[in-house]
Amino acid sequence: MTSPRSGPLLVAVLLASLVAGVSAEDWPQILGPTRDGVYRGTTRLAASFPENGPPTVWTKKVGEGFAGPAVAAGRVFLFHRIGRDEIVEALDAETGTAPPPRTATTSGSTKGRARCRSSPAAVSTPTVRKGC
Helix, strand or coil: CCCCCHHHHHHHHHHHHHHHHCCCCCCCCCCCCCCCCCCCCCCCCCCCCCCCCCCCCCEEEEEECCCEEECCCEEEEEEEEEEEEEEEEEEEEECCCCCCCEEEEEECHHHHHCCHHCCCCCCCCCCCCCCC
């Protein structure tokens, strides 16, 4: 399992691979458009990566979280937490730029979240509805 602190590296690698050739099909929710984790797009995926990995297109410093990105309509949607603030961002897939993020401050309480008590981080992958 990945540590929440390795998030920036993981996001950079995922974004580089998404922007560098997998952009032909949106990935608007967890496990993709059909929620089975299978890519069915027409653009061929790379058979292998260079020894040092794919080229980095852009990076984004993010907070803690176990949520994967969602990709739709040319944007990368991220959900993460910094302190008590849960943040949703819609980044331009090509440049990494974004309008101001949506932020909600949590109460810090874990009441009613028995399964999440050990996770102070964002844990839900965003779902993007068509037309949004």
